[in-house]
Amino acid sequence: MASSYQESCPSIKNILLLDSEGKRVAVKYYSDDDWPTNSAKLAFEKSVFTKTQKTNARTEAEIAMLENNIIVYKFVQDLHFFVTGGDDENELILATVLQGFFDAVTLLLRNNVEKREALENLDLILLCLDEIVDGGMILETDANIIAGKVATHSMDAGAPLSEQTITQALATAHEHLMRSILK
C-alpha cells in the first residue's frame, strides 16, 4: 500500500553507534524483519558507514537514503550515531530521536563523547537504547528524561561508577528528569 504510513505509528528500525572504522560500539535492531541475520545487519552497517563516511555531520545532523530506508546521523569525535526508519517516515521525527539519543549519551558520558568512554560505560549506553525506543515504538525523545531514567540506578548503588564527578553529573541528569516530569 502506497500510503500505509498514514495508518501507522512512526517507527524506528534501528539505532546504531559505530566507531570511526565502522565497527560496532552498540547497536539495537528493534525487529528482525529487515535484517534477519547478524551478517545482514553487519552488511547494512557497512554500507551505512561507507555511504556516510565522507560527509560532515559534526555540526548538524545529516540525512541519507539507503535501500529504501532513511538514515539520519551525527558524528562526534570517533563515534558515529545513526537512526534508521522506513522511507515513508517523517524525517524530522527520526531526527528528533537521533537528537534525543545523541544528547542523552552526551549527558551520560559527561561530555566525553568518544569510543573508549562509551565502551567503559557500555551498560549506560545499552540502557539508553532501551529507554529511547521499545520494539520500534518511540518511548521518549527528551534527552534529559532518557539520561535521568538510565542514571537513577547509579545514584542508589554508587558502586559501578566510582568517581565522584560522575555521580554529580548523573545527579544533574536526574534533576533534569524530575523537573521535566513535574513541570
Next chain:
Amino acid sequence: MAQPLVKKDDDRDDEAEYSPFLGIEKGAVLQEARVFNDPQLDVRRCSQVITKLLYLLNQGETFTKIEATEVFFAVTKLFQARDIGLRRMVYLIIKELSPSADEVIIVTSSLMRDMNSKTDMYRANAIRVLCRITDGTLLTQIERYLKQAIVDKNPVVASAALVSGIHLLQTTPEIVKRWSNEVQEAVQSRAALVQFHALALLHQIRQNDRLAVSKLVTSLTRGTVRSPLAQCLLIRYTSQVIRESGTNSQTGDRPFYDFLEGCLRHKAEMVIFEAARAITELNGVTTRELTPAITVLQLFLSSSKPVLRFAAVRTLNKVAMTHPMAVTNCNIDMESLISDQNRSIATLAITTLLKTGNESSVDRLMKQITNFMSDIADEFKIVVVEAIRSLCLKFPLKYRALMNFLSNILREEGGFEYKKAIVDSIVILIRDIPDAKESGLLHLCEFIEDCEFTYLSTQILHFLGIEGPKTSDPSKYIRYIYNRVILENATVRASAVSTLAKFGAMVDSLKPRIFVLLRRCLFDSDDEVRDRATLYLNTLGGDGSVVETDEDVKDFLFGSLDVPLVNLETSLKNYEPSEESFDISAVPKEVKAQPLAEKKAPGKKPTGLGAPPSGPTSTVDAYEKLLSSIPEFSNFGKLFKSSAPVELTEAETEYAVNVVKHIFDSHVVFQYNCTNTIPEQLLENVTVSVDASEAEEFSEVVSKPLRSLPYDSPGQTFVAFEKAEKVPAVGKFSNMLKFIVKEVDTTTGEAEDDGVEDEYQLEELDVVAADYILKVGVSNFRNAWESMGPDCERVDEYGLGPRESLAEAVSTVINLLGLQPCEGTEVVPSNSRSHTCLLSGVFIGNVKVLVRLSFGVDGPKEVAMKLACEI
C-alpha cells in the same frame, strides 16, 4: 638506544586501541557468570558480567540453547539483590535472552512483584519485560495490573503499559481491546508522551471501525493535543479519514482541511512538515489547497538543517510528478540547492527542476547540471540521466542540447550501471525522435571506440546493425565497426563481424568493401569470429559477384529465430550426437512460460532510480515472433498492433485468463493467455468459444486450441477473425473457456486417463477504435501539422457533459483515442479553464494522424471539446 623509543611508540598505539573488552572470550565470560550463584552477591561484579554478556550478544555472538538456559537461570538468582542498577541490567539481559515459555515461569513471580513495587522504575521496566516475554495465558493474570498501570499517575509507568499494549495487540488482540476505557482516559493525560502512546494504541484498537476513528479524529482535532508526536499521529489519522470520506460535493470543501492547514502554523517543525506532506498527498488536491503547504516547504528549503531541506525537497519532488506547476514558485530555491553539500538533496533538487522546467529553461538547467555531475556518485548520476531522458521525450525540439549532454557524460569516467543508463537513454531517444537518429548513432560509435564494457559494446554493435544501414550515409559507420575487429576481445569482434555483414546484406553499394573486410576476419585467432565471417561470406555471395542478397538469405541470417530459445535449448540438450542431424523444425514452437505477462514488481522499486529501461527487444517483436511461428496466421501479413493484455477473469480465480488483441490489415487475432491455478487439475484441449453476434463485421476463421494446460504453467490458445481490409471494425465479443479437465494426483503428479468436459465463463471483450491506432510521436508538431495542408483536415465539436476535472477529461479522451500525446501537452495545469492537447499516431493502413484537441470548461464542470484532425 633507538630501539626502546620505537617500542614506546608501539605501546602508545596499543593504548589507543585499548578497550575494556579487549580479548573478551565467550567461554570465559560464561565461566564468570557463576558469580551470580554466590551466596554473597558482589553487585558490582555481577553488573560487569552482565555488561560483558550483553556486549558479546551485541557484537553478534550467539549462545547455544544450553548456554542461554544456564545464563538465564543464573540471572534469575539476581532478583535477590536490592540494587536498582543491577536490576535494570537483569531486565535487559532477560529481554535479550528471550527465554522459552517454560523458563518464563521462573521469573514471572519476581517480575510481578516488581510490577507492584513502590519504585516507579521497577514497575515500568517490569511491565515491559513481562509483556515482552509473556504469552496469552499469563496475560490474563496480570491484565488487572496493566489496566491500572495505563492510568498510573507516573508517566513512565503509564507509557510502559501503553507501549506494551501496542505490541501485545499483535498477538492477543482480544485482551488488549478490553482496555479501551483506560486507554481513552490516558489520551487525556497531561504528560506528552503518554498522550502519544495512548492515541497510538486507541487508534490501533479501533482501526477497523471507520466510524469510531472518525469520531476520535473529530473530537481530538477540536481539543488540544500536547505532544508534537501525538499531533503527527492525529494528522495521519485525519488524512485517513479524509481519504475515506471524500469531498463535500455541495461546497467542494474537504472536511478537516482546516485542521491540516492550521497545523502548518504549529510550533514544532515535525508537525508542520507532517501536515504539509499530508496536504500534498490528498486525493485530487487542488491548487488552492496545495499553496499553503508548498509555502512552508519552500521555507524549509533554505533551512540550515540538512534534514529539513531533505524532507522538503523530497516532498516537493513527489508533488512535481503530479502538479509540476505548483512547484515552479520554488525553482529559485531549488537551483541554489544544486550546490548543496548533501548530494541526496542536490540530486532531488535537480530532478525536481527537470520535472518542473519549461522548454525555455532547459539550456540554462543543462549548464548547471554539467558542473554538478562531476562530483556526485554514480547512483545519483543515474537518477539524473533518467530525468533527462524523460525531459527530452517531453521537449523533443531540445534533443540537440540533451543529446550533447548525454554524449558528454558518456565520455567521462563511470561504472557499468551508469554507462548503461546513458546508452539506454540514447537508444530510446534515437527510437522516439527520428531527427536525433544520426547524431545519436555517431555518439554511440564514438563511445565504443573506447568502451571497457563488453556487454555495452555488443549491444551497441547489434543496434548499429539494425539502424545504421537505414541512415542516409551508412558507410561512415563502417570504420568504427571494423576498428572493433582490430582492437577488441573475441566477443566484441564476433559481434562486429555480424554487424558488418548486416551492412553488407542491406546496402548493396557497400557490399564489395564489406567482403574485403570480412575476408580479413577469416584469419582471426578466435574460431567464433572465423566461423561467422565464413558463414557470411558464403551466404552473402562473397565470391566476388555483386548480387542483390536473397530475401531468403537475409531471413536466414538476420531474421528472428521462429522457435522460443528456451525450447531450442532443451531440445539441444536432449539431442544425442548420432548419424541423424539435429532438426530445428522438430523443436516445439509453443511458448511455455509467458514472458509477456506483466508481473507486479515485488516490493518497492529502488528509490529514485526506477526500473531499468527494457532493452532493445520490445514486446511487439516477441509477439511478432510468436504469431509468425503459427502456420495458420502466416498469410495475415504484417502485424500492425498488439494491445496490452486485458484481464478476462477476476484475480485469484481458478483459471486466470487475459487476452491480447493482435490487429492485422484484414484480420484480428485474439491471444488468450491462460493459467491453471489448481494443482489437482490438468486441462486438455483448451479452447475459447467466442460469440461474435455483437460484432457483425467479424467472422471467425481459425481457432487454435491449446493441447494441455498443466498447473501453474501458462499457455496460449488463439482465435482469429476476418474483417474487411483496413476497416477499423469494432464490436463486442463474449467468451467461454472450454476444456477437458483431468484429476491429478498431486503426490505423484500423474493425471487420470479419463477427463470430463467443462466450461468456464469469461468476461466480455471489446475491440475499439484505439486498437487500430499506433502511438507514434512527432518531434515538431507545428511543422507536421502545417505540412499536411487544410484538405485533409476535419473539425468537430463535442460537449462532454459534466466531468470531474479538466485533467480527467483530457486523459479520458487521450485513452479513448489511443494516440501519442506530444510536447508534454497531456499535462493540464491544475487551475486552468481551457487546454489544448496535441496528439499524433498512425492509423491502420499506415495513415498518419494528427489531432489537436481544444478543451474548455463551460459552467459548472461542463467540459466542451473541439477536435481538429488531419489525416
